[in-house]
Amino acid sequence: MNIQESLEKARDLAEVEPDDALRICNEVLNEDPENSVALFFIGYICLKAERYGMAYNILRRCAEVEPDRSQIWNNMGQCIDMWNPDLAISYYRKALECDPKNFLSIINHACVYLKSAKPHECVKLLDRALKMSPDSPAALYNKGLANLFLRNWKEGWEGYAHGLGEKNRIKRDYGVPDWDGVSPGTVVIYGEQGTGDEVMFLSCLPDLLKTNKAVIDTQERFTTLFARSFGIPTYGDRFKNSSTLIDVEKIDFQCPMGSLPGYYRNSEDDFPGTPYLIPDPERCVQYKALLDMFRGKKIGISWSGGLFGTGKYKRTFSPTDFEPFFGDDVTLVSLEYKKPEIDGLPIKHWDRATLQGVPFDETIALISQLDLVITACSTVVYLAGAIGVPCYVLVPSEPGYRYHLTGGFPWYNSVKLVRQKGGESFKRMITRVRHMSAVKAIAA
Numbered sequence: 001m002n003i004q005e006s007l008e009k010a011r012d013l014a015e016v017e018p019d020d021a022l023r024i025c026n027e028v029l030n031e032d033p034e035n036s037v038a039l040f041f042i043g044y045i046c047l048k049a050e051r052y053g054m055a056y057n058i059l060r061r062c063a064e065v066e067p068d069r070s071q072i073w074n075n076m077g078q079c080i081d082m083w084n085p086d087l088a089i090s091y092y093r094k095a096l097e098c099d100p101k102n103f104l105s106i107i108n109h110a111c112v113y114l115k116s117a118k119p120h121e122c123v124k125l126l127d128r129a130l131k132m133s134p135d136s137p138a139a140l141y142n143k144g145l146a147n148l149f150l151r152n153w154k155e156g157w158e159g160y161a162h163g164l165g166e167k168n169r170i171k172r173d174y175g176v177p178d179w180d181g182v183s184p185g186t187v188v189i190y191g192e193q194g195t196g197d198e199v200m201f202l203s204c205l206p207d208l209l210k211t212n213k214a215v216i217d218t219q220e221r222f223t224t225l226f227a228r229s230f231g232i233p234t235y236g237d238r239f240k241n242s243s244t245l246i247d248v249e250k251i252d253f254q255c256p257m258g259s260l261p262g263y264y265r266n267s268e269d270d271f272p273g274t275p276y277l278i279p280d281p282e283r284c285v286q287y288k289a290l291l292d293m294f295r296g297k298k299i300g301i302s303w304s305g306g307l308f309g310t311g312k313y314k315r316t317f318s319p320t321d322f323e324p325f326f327g328d329d330v331t332l333v334s335l336e337y338k339k340p341e342i343d344g345l346p347i348k349h350w351d352r353a354t355l356q357g358v359p360f361d362e363t364i365a366l367i368s369q370l371d372l373v374i375t376a377c378s379t380v381v382y383l384a385g386a387i388g389v390p391c392y393v394l395v396p397s398e399p400g401y402r403y404h405l406t407g408g409f410p411w412y413n414s415v416k417l418v419r420q421k422g423g424e425s426f427k428r429m430i431t432r433v434r435h436m437s438a439v440k441a442i443a444a
Contacts, residue, residue: 385412
């Protein structure tokens with residue numbers, strides 16, 4: 001094969017057999033070290049594999065060789081938009097200088113504004129994109145997120161619906177029609193995104209149960225908790241190819257959990273904010289007995305949240321940042337889902353209660369016996385709120401859309417937001433929490 005034939009083969013293999021594509025591109029570079037197409041394919045494959053640092057440096061070299069190729073600048077922006085949004089924006093602008101019709105660069109540019117808590121700017125760019133492609137799911141979905149950021153609930157949920165079927169929101173098929181929000185019958189409500197989202201969106205289920213019967217299909221860790229709380233059949237087949245409920249239950253419609261707010265949460269007054277999950281009474285007794293062995297009030301803490309692609313670096317800090325509570329007449333209890341490194345720190349941790357993979361019945365029962373929770377933006381927020389435990393959330397200055405730019409947290413009355421002021425450290429935020437009157441009363 002000549003170089004052109006090799007590159008065509010690498011292009012065809014990039015999505016399905018990336019290792020083979022990389023091997024072919026490497027062979028091309030052995031013959032032609034400056035081949036920009038081979039460099040581009042390698043950078044693209046690394047980007048798709050979330051090897052962002054490697055992809056970025058390869059694409060930088062690619063841009064030096066072929067500076068007028070729009071897609072190179074676009075991909076460079078994708079590599080770094082989580083940790084250097086300003087530089088990423090400059091790359092997206094460069095991509096659009098090279099090709100004003102590069103639709104993907106407009107979308108990615110808008111997403112940087114979304115991640116940087118600039119929803120107004122995000123909407124402006126997406127409106128530009130929608131003039132080019134009015135039915136684009138990506139543009140409609142991200143505009144929906146921006147509207148949710150701004151508490152424009154109805155418009156937000158309408159856009160949010162266009163995200164179903166993407167990699168983070170898998171659409172399932174139970175062989176029945178999608179529910180329209182009004183038709184009578186039995187609806188299977190299924191999980192299709194993050195753990196915290198499942199908990200949050202199921203706050204809408206009591207509204208549905210006023211008019212319809214329902215069945216839940218969720219991850220196995222939630223089955224007993226949801227079955228007890230809602231009193232309806234609950235299956236744990238979310239991550240299986242098919243669900244056993246099809247052979248057991250008579251269902252008329254299907255509905256993803258993320259679609260429920262579009263039917264029931266379209267104004268500020270639609271959020272009751274009341275608890276709806278019921279902890280296991282026996283486990284509650286066990287955790288109460290365990291916690292009674294320790295001094296003072298019991299405060300649950302969590303200091304990490306999210307993944308790299310969901311802003312982990314913005315909302316994760318150190319357990320030592322809770323020093324303002326060290327030495328007080330309180331017991332700090334870790335709610336971390338990974339085994340924490342807390343040797344030498346006055347923090348209790350029980351693997352069986354919180355570690356990734358344990359039934360959420362354990363985690364909820366422990367949280368229910370705490371006097372207070374102080375946490376990063378993580379699943380802990382929703383678990384505490386869903387059972388009405390007082391919870392303070394340390395919200396970064398550039399929050400995710402769920403925490404909005406201003407105002408409180410509408411989903412749960414027991415959850416209060418503590419917003420970061422500029423470059424304020426998380427330790428300083430925790431100090432502020434320590435001096436809040438409500439916390440003083442709990443910790444006294």
